[in-house]
Amino acid sequence: MNIIFTLNHEPIEIDVDPAELLVDLLRLRLGLRGARPGCLRGQCGSCSVLFNGALAAGCLIPAFRAYGATILTIEGLMDTPDYQDIEKGFIRANARPCRFCAAGKYLSVHALLESHADPTDESLQDTLSGVWCRCTTHQRLARGVRYAADFRRRRVQRGR
Amino acid sequence: MADRGTAVYFPDTLGELLLLARREPDALIYSGGTFILNQRVGRFADLPPAVISLQDVEELKRVSRSERYLEIGAALPIRDILALGRSNVPECLYSALRMIGPSAVASLATLGGNIAVPGRVLTSVPVLSLLDARVELRRQGASRWLAVSRVHRPNGNLELAESEVITRVRIPLQPWSIEVFRRFGSELAPESEPLSFCGLARTSNRIIEEIRIIGSAGLPAPLRDRDVESELVGRRIPLAERDISTAVEVYQTLGTGLTPIQRDRFVRLVQWFLLNLPAS
Numbered sequence: 079m080n081i082i083f084t085l086n087h088e089p090i091e092i093d094v095d096p097a098e099l100l101v102d103l104l105r106l107r108l109g110l111r112g113a114r115p116g117c118l119r120g121q122c123g124s125c126s127v128l129f130n131g132a133l134a135a136g137c138l139i140p141a142f143r144a145y146g147a148t149i150l151t152i153e154g155l156m157d158t159p160d161y162q163d164i165e166k167g168f169i170r171a172n173a174r175p176c177r178f179c180a181a182g183k184y185l186s187v188h189a190l191l192e193s194h195a196d197p198t199d200e201s202l203q204d205t206l207s208g209v210w211c212r213c214t215t216h217q218r219l220a221r222g223v224r225y226a227a228d229f230r231r232r233r234v235q236r237g238r
Numbered sequence: 239m240a241d242r243g244t245a246v247y248f249p250d251t252l253g254e255l256l257l258l259a260r261r262e263p264d265a266l267i268y269s270g271g272t273f274i275l276n277q278r279v280g281r282f283a284d285l286p287p288a289v290i291s292l293q294d295v296e297e298l299k300r301v302s303r304s305e306r307y308l309e310i311g312a313a314l315p316i317r318d319i320l321a322l323g324r325s326n327v328p329e330c331l332y333s334a335l336r337m338i339g340p341s342a343v344a345s346l347a348t349l350g351g352n353i354a355v356p357g358r359v360l361t362s363v364p365v366l367s368l369l370d371a372r373v374e375l376r377r378q379g380a381s382r383w384l385a386v387s388r389v390h391r392p393n394g395n396l397e398l399a400e401s402e403v404i405t406r407v408r409i410p411l412q413p414w415s416i417e418v419f420r421r422f423g424s425e426l427a428p429e430s431e432p433l434s435f436c437g438l439a440r441t442s443n444r445i446i447e448e449i450r451i452i453g454s455a456g457l458p459a460p461l462r463d464r465d466v467e468s469e470l471v472g473r474r475i476p477l478a479e480r481d482i483s484t485a486v487e488v489y490q491t492l493g494t495g496l497t498p499i500q501r502d503r504f505v506r507l508v509q510w511f512l513l514n515l516p517a518s
Contacts, residue, residue, distance in 0.1 A: 079246060096244045096289065097282040099275075119276050119426075120343045132317060132345035138275040139346065140283040142246045143293060186341065208340030 081145040086110075086154025094141035101125040101136030103144070104151060112152035112181040116210075123182035123209035127151050133189040133208070152181035159233060160188055167226025173218035179211030187223050191230055197223060244285045252297040252405065255290065256378040259401040262288045267403055269313050269351035272343055273360065276426050298350070298405060308411055312350025312373070312404040317341060319349060328409065330417035330436050334365040337421045350404040353386060357394035357458070360425050364454040365436045367462075371409040377401045383408070390458040415441045415516050422503055425456035432456045433500045437511040444475045444517045451511065453492075453504040461492045461504055475515050482512045 082091045085108070094103060099118075104110045104127070113136045116124035120135035127136045128150035155161045164187050168174045175183040190197055190205040197205070206219050247265070249255040259267065265288035268274075278284050292298055298313035303326060310319060316335050324332050338347055338361050352362045353373060367387035375382050375398060386407070389397050398404070418437045423430030432455060439449040449470050453461035466485045473481055489508045490501065 079244075095282065096246050097285045099281055099283070102281055118281075120272060120339060120346075123340060123342055126342050129345065132315070133342045134345045135342040138272050138343065140271065140275065140285065142244075142289070142291065143271070145246075145248060146294070182342075189341070204336070204341055208342050 079142060081142065083144045083146060084148040086149070086151060094144075096140060096142035098141040099137055100127065100129075100139040100141060100144060100149075103141050104136060104149075110151050110153050114178055114181065116178070121210065123186065124179050124211065126182040126185045126209070128155075128185055128189060131189075131192070133186050150185070152184055155184060155188055160191070160230065163229040163233060164188060164191075164222075164226045166229050167224070168219075168222040170225045171218050171222035173214045173222035175209075176211060176213035179209050179213060182209040182211070183219070187226060190223065191227055195231060196227060243287060245288050247288070247290045248294050249290065249292075250294050252295060252376070255292070255295050255298075255403060256376060256401075258290050259403055260378045262290065263400045264288065265290045267354075268292065269354075270315065270347040271351070272339065272347040273351065273355050273358075273426065292348075292350075300406075303411075306411060308409045310349050310407045310409070312353075312406055313348050315345050316347045316349065316352070317344040320344065328365075328369055328411065328417065329414075330419040330438065331362070331365050331369065331409065333417075333419040334361050334421070334434070334436070337361055337419075349407055353389055353407070354396060354398070354404055356390075356396050358425060359390055359454050359456055359458060359460070361421060361434060363390070364434050364452045364460055365419060366407065366409065367460060368436050368438055368450045368452045369409055369412075371407055373404045374406045374408065375399075375402045376405045377403065381405075387460070392458055394458050413440065414438045415518065416514075418511060420507055425454075428456065431497050431499050433503045435504060435507040435511075437507075439511075439515050441475060441516055442518050446470055446473050446475065446515065449515075451489075451508060453489075453507070455493065455496050455500045455504075457493070457495055459493055461489070461496075463488050463492060470512075475517050477512055477515065482509060485512060 114124045116122035118137045120138040125136035186205045266286050268289050268291045292313040298311040300311045302309045352360045371386045372383045416439050421434045423432035425432045434454045437451045440447045466488050
């Protein structure tokens with residue numbers, strides 16, 4: 079079937095098998111390799127994308143669901159100031175994620191900060207528990223997210 | 239890319255959905271799809287020749303709350319239900335929904351989808367049963383309400399007629415003195431020996447006014463005994479040891495097909511719940 083959707087701010091039209099996984103469509107056919115297939119059961123968070131603005135597991139989305147959707151991958155987030163804030167926050171907390179889980183962590187933190195400018199402990203816990211990779215500790219990550227929230231708030235206040 | 243011949247329909251309105259469901263009675267009604275995708279083998283979703291996607295039907299994503307009920311559209315993602323907050327959703331249901339999966343799953347999974355899985359009772363079902371929730375089932379020209387506790391037949395099939403679609407879930411709002419939900423393992427992985435437990439009680443002046451206890455091992459038969467619940471009503475808190483052991487004896491014999499670990503967990507949770515009932 080032919081589907082049209084918005085991928086990283088650009089409209090895209092592609093012929094897909096409705097049963098194909100979104101993570102495979104992105105990686106194998108569109109060359110966006112930031113989302114990585116991990117557990118393929120929606121638990122590890124390494125294939126995360128933002129699907130219509132919400133964090134979603136790319137391995138639990140069949141290609142037909144992309145019809146009319148807006149999808150943001152780590153590649154689309156990378157050039158934005160939002161990404162820079164998260165990056166700076168992680169560096170400051172010495173919590174830079176490894177390459178395997180980077181997409182999951184950056185996108186989940188981005189989704190969190192979009193909905194909670196000042197994240198609560200519960201929302202932080204929910205967000206961080208969605209990415210299983212233990213390349214860095216929970217405490218450091220939590221600190222990194224708080225720094226990132228702070229960087230973002232200050233940038234928004236400066237109007238940039 | 240050549241596909242496997244699956245026709246996918248995207249109705250925009252409830253009317254269109256019901257019409258399509260009548261025209262394509264064998265079609266898969268696709269809501270969040272997290273269970274279907276989770277159970278697949280290989281790198282493709284296991285889809286039948288026709289699929290009706292609920293993603294564009296806004297009528298199925300509405301929420302309304304009155305003094306007596308909370309009504310949730312069947313295709314509303316779990317994430318959006320959680321966003322209503324603890325004060326608007328019964329506490330035990332809120333806890334159960336948080337257990338359904340990480341946020342990347344909760345943004346896809348829906349309440350209707352969680353209820354309507356043939357042969358497998360997923361996390362929300364025992365809690366909704368205990369809360370006396372009902373689902374609205376609609377097909378073209380007809381609608382009816384069915385208790386969530388009756389959606390799953392003992393043989394594993396769903397109590398849904400041909401072309402019937404779950405459109406909303408109505409949850410009565412009642413005050414409870416204690417609402418507890420616990421889950422071990424996951425119903426998606428039977429090898430994890432899943433066990434869900436939910437307990438509700440209303441007490442006043444150290445007297446039990448109402449008590450409900452349910453367990454689920456992911457199988458269609460729930461672990462519930464209404465006789466024990468009625469026996470406990472009117473008893474004084476703290477419960478006498480004899481009352482607790484009599485109740486526990488009954489719960490030890492409930493259900494079939496449970497592993498020793500599942501049964502032990504359930505019985506211990508019942509015991510713990512009965513010991514920790516609040517005075518008011």
